[in-house]
Amino acid sequence: EPEVTQTPSHQVTQMGQEVILRCVPISNHLYFYWYRQILGQKVEFLVSFYNNEISEKSEIFDDQFSVERPDGSNFTLKIRSTKLEDSAMYFCASSGRGSNQETQYFGPGTRLLVL
Amino acid sequence: RKEVEQDPGPFNVPEGATVAFNCTYSNSASQSFFWYRQDCRKEPKLLMSVYSSGNEDGRFTAQLNRASQYISLLIRDSKLSDSATYLCVVNSRNTGFQKLVFGTGTRLLVSP
Numbered sequence: 001e002p003e004v005t006q007t008p009s010h011q012v013t014q015m016g017q018e019v020i021l022r023c024v025p026i027s028n029h030l031y032f033y034w035y036r037q038i039l040g041q042k043v044e045f046l047v048s049f050y051n052n053e054i055s056e057k058s059e060i061f062d063d064q065f066s067v068e069r070p071d072g073s074n075f076t077l078k079i080r081s082t083k084l085e086d087s088a089m090y091f092c093a094s095s096g097r098g099s100n101q102e103t104q105y106f107g108p109g110t111r112l113l114v115l
Numbered sequence: 116r117k118e119v120e121q122d123p124g125p126f127n128v129p130e131g132a133t134v135a136f137n138c139t140y141s142n143s144a145s146q147s148f149f150w151y152r153q154d155c156r157k158e159p160k161l162l163m164s165v166y167s168s169g170n171e172d173g174r175f176t177a178q179l180n181r182a183s184q185y186i187s188l189l190i191r192d193s194k195l196s197d198s199a200t201y202l203c204v205v206n207s208r209n210t211g212f213q214k215l216v217f218g219t220g221t222r223l224l225v226s227p
Contacts, residue, residue: 031213043159043202043217056214091158095213102147102206104215106158 002026004107006092012113016081021110023075023092032075033093033104034067036060043091049075082114116141121203121218128225132193136221138186138203148179150188151202153220159202162188193225 005024013019025032034046047057049067057065066078075094079086089111093104121138128134140148148165163170165177165186176189186203200220206213 033213033215035215042219043153043215045214045216048213089156102164102213103149103161104213106160108158111156 004092004094004105006090006107006110008110009108010111010113012115013082015084015114019079019082019112021077021079021090021092021112023077023107024073025075025092025094026096026105027073029094029096029105031055031095031104032067032069033095034077035091035093035106036088037091037109038085038088046077046090079112082112084114087112087114117218118142118216119203119205119218121221123219123221125222125224128193128223130193130195130225130227132225133189133191134193134223135190136188136201136203136223138188138218140184140186140203140205140216142205142207142216143181143184145184145205145207147206148186149204149206149215150175150177150186151204151217153200153202155200159204159217162201190223193223195225195227198223198225 007022032049037043047061048055064080068076089109091109092107095104119140150162151159152162153159165179169178174191178187200222202220203218205216
């Protein structure tokens with residue numbers, strides 16, 4: 001069964017450093033998403049991406065965040081200058097086309113710890 | 116009012132019990148509804164979509180009441196492996212660009 005993969009599984013970084021989280025969505029999917037989950041809290045939408053453009057972003061997704069699909073398979077989330085409050089689990093998700101648009105499949109997540 | 120509201124639990128039930136979870140949502144324009152399951156420190160996994168007509172998948176039954184903006188999940192004959200957090204999820208978009216809104220989850224503990 002196809003699945004979304006994410007690397008790294010864990011990342012520890014110093015405050016102010018840049019991090020890039022990587023995702024490989026399911027191969028025939030067209031819509032890509034990033035969510036985050038702070039420990040003990042709910043999953044929160046960050047951004048959706050389609051046809052090489054951001055289609056929607058949340059208030060959390062400020063100028064420090066960016067997304068990119070650098071090639072036909074990877075989808076990345078960059079945090080330019082990390083803050084302590086960016087510590088969270090970051091999930092990538094993807095969904096297909098037509099009636100399959102509705103179902104989002106999540107990757108295993110990257111646990112980011114900012115010190 | 117929270118967009119998606121759930122009782123956080125935990126619900127402690129013995130194996131074989133029937134347990135029901137409820138969820139309410141605030142956006143009447145919401146188009147599609149789901150229950151996801153999340154194990155500790157893992158990703159959300161789709162359990163089932165929820166339709167107005169109600170739907171059943173084995174021991175799991177989901178119901179949607181659009182008038183009351185209420186979603187339910189019933190688990191029959193609980194197994195130890197059902198122990199997890201159950202996330203009520205709502206999508207308010209009706210075209211490709213989705214935005215899933217998650218509840219905080221209801222934690223279920225099934226004991227022997």
